[in-house]
Amino acid sequence: MSKPHSPFDVHLRGSFRFDQQILFQSLDFSLSSGEWTCLIGVSGAGKSTLLRLLAGLETGGSFDGAITTSDQSALSGRVAYMAQSDLLLPWRSVSDNIALGHRLRGQALDEDRLKDLINRVGLSEHEHKKPAALSGGMRQRAALARTLLEDTPVVLLDEPFSALDARTRSSMQELSFELLQGKTVLLVTHDPSEAVRLGSRLYEVTDQGLQEHQIPASQPIRNIDDPDVLARQAALLLALRTSS
Amino acid sequence: MFWQGKRRCYLLYEHQAEHMTDFSTISSERTKPLDFFVSVLGLLVLWQGIVWITGVPKYILPGPVLVFHAFVDNVGLIAEHSLVTITEVLVGLLLGTSFGVVTALCLTVSALARRFLMPIMVISQIVPVFALAPMLTLWLGYGIASKIAMTLLIIYFPVTSSFYDGLKSTPPGYLDLARTMNAGRYRTLFQIQMPAALPSLASGLRLAAVYAPIGAVIGEWVGASNGLGYLMLLANGRVKIDLMFAALIALCVFTILLRALIGYLSDRADSWAAGRDYTG
The missing domain is CATH 3.40.50.300 (P-loop containing nucleotide triphosphate hydrolases)
Structure with a gap:
């Protein structure tokens, strides 16, 4: 957790x-917690x-x-950022894309947490697939999981x-x-x-x-x-x- | 004005890069084996037809049948010289690609390299590479080294230019994402920019596969005691035009095979970068 x-x-x-x-x-603009x-x-x-x-x-x-x-x-x-385009790297699998932040920072990854997040966004059966094999909605769910893993x-x-x-x-x-x-x-x-x-x-x-x-x-x-x-x-x- | 000179340099670079991109597009076109076979057969028939119809002497233009006989009669000699040329091309290709990749990476990460290396690269393209062949022979001798250097020089710019273009063209969204993830500069380069630039590098390599044998043969023409270029000159001097054509055809066959191999590897790289299964 x-x-x-x-x-x-x-x-x-x-x-x-x-x-x-x-x-x-x-400009005076606030985001409430x-x-x-x-x-x-x-x-x-x-x-x-x-x-x-x-x-x-x-x-x-x-x-x-x-x-x-x-x-x-x-x-x-x-801050975590999610754009209109899912920005999934085509050459990486879904789970590798979700863990991208950790890979780019050279951080150790909590594999259980990754699995849990993939499960929560409903992509357990697709975690080893490449983004090209997913629908638009599935790709955006993967992007959401990537945002959440940034915590x-x-x-x-x-x-x-x-x-x-x-x-x-x-x-x-x-x-x-x-x-x-x-x-x-x-x-x-x-x-x-x-x-x-x-x-x-x-x-x-x-x-x-x-x-x-x-x-x-x-x-x-x-x-x-x-x-x-x-x-x-x-x-x-x-x-x-x-x-x- | 320095600025105007610099601007001209960049325009020249852009022009050359554009020209090469166009050529690489043609070079990356796929040809079906049957179409290729029919085209080659058509060319051979046309060639033999011209020889028959015009009655041109065999010391000016031998027909393909004569060339085939010359090839069979001299297969050992052609193989021996082919081995030299193939070695020059493969080593030159490997070194040229390595130097090109390293240069493109330096240009991407270092403003200093962009400032000082880019003008040198542009200048190196202003000097015709062919004109350097006599000097390379003078400096590196009549052996294999000067031909490898020639091959390296001829493919260095297309490889560097295409890979650097690819590295510069990383989708900005990927870089924004990496930035918000506090990614390290080199991790972003190796994990995002380089894989995204692979198709561009593949374009440069397709072009390099066609250019590399030209470099080696020009080097052999200027001064050598081995290789297909040397054999062609030797055969020409002894009016063995059929042998000259046989050596030329051996060179063409090797270039086609090299182009096919690099094309296959490049197609695999394109498929990998796009996240698609390679379908051949």
Whole structure:
């Protein structure tokens, strides 16, 4: 079993620009410990840029500000990342892909934990296969297991379900929510339904910065056919259509 | 302006790399054995037909039947010289590939290497490799060493260039993932970038398999006492054109077999990197 992490919030404050163009001015954004925060917005609004800033990845612009945590420790090394593409290495087996982080750091691997995770994402019968032999949903489950094996308190999800069909997407949302319990999650998505279903907090990225939207009163993960969820989803879609 | 000179250097490099990529695409095309057999047979029939129709003397263009007889009559001699050329090609190929792979890795990990090694590589391509053959013979002698050096030089750039292109073209998502996993620089290189660049290296090797015998034979033409290139010159000087053609055909057969072997290994590498079973 993995050791539990002390909960902490993440704060991002500052401005971000591409060349001379300001993308975010005086941004003040927090991820609450143990909750799912969703970022939604039109393409090019800067959702993925925010996520990449938190992940410590190259953004192509300059950030003037600070990323801090409530426990005063650096965020670096405590973040796992899952992208829209599963990023499974084609030449490695499913189990080798899931254990990639340990291999890349030269760390010893807890084989029992690996087996348990593979079992939890339902890939026990496919662990020796190459990614090319898996369906899109199975590949994304393998990517989820790889993210979980990193066992970091913060998980950054960059449109991880957007390439899946509706049925697989819905079941992946449920599986991810169940397996990422207790983690601080940032989900970047284009899908109002996904954001309303999963988010404890929901922000729209606009030209004016981040705009918080109301979420249903019920706790996530919410039922797809909940009238409040449907109403919030419709309101969010309308807001996206009218926002700049 | 230094910058303009540097820019020109890079443009030249890009142009050469592009040209080689195009050639390697042709070189990597698969040919079915039956198609190949029919093409060769057609070529032989055309060749014999030209000889019959034009009545060209056999000391200018012997027909394939005469060449076949020359081959059978001199099979021991051709085998002896083939062995020398094959050794030169295989050793040159091994060394050229090794140096090319190491250079591409250095260019990938070191900004200093990119800064100083890249211009040298470009300059080395400005000088025609063929023009270096007399100097190599002068420096390394008439033995096998100068031919190996020639072979090495002729394949070094395509191997380096194709592998380096592959290493530079690692999907950025893989590198992002490695970065968030706090992966070490060299573990990322060996476990992600190198396997992802294998198909590019395979393209370079397919090209190298065709270039390597050219390097060895040119080296033999400039100065040698052994090898198929030497035998061709010797036969030409004695107006034994049928023997010259027989030596040339032996060289072609070896090149085709080498190309087939490297093509097979490259196809296996491509399949492995794509996570597919090799289907032949």
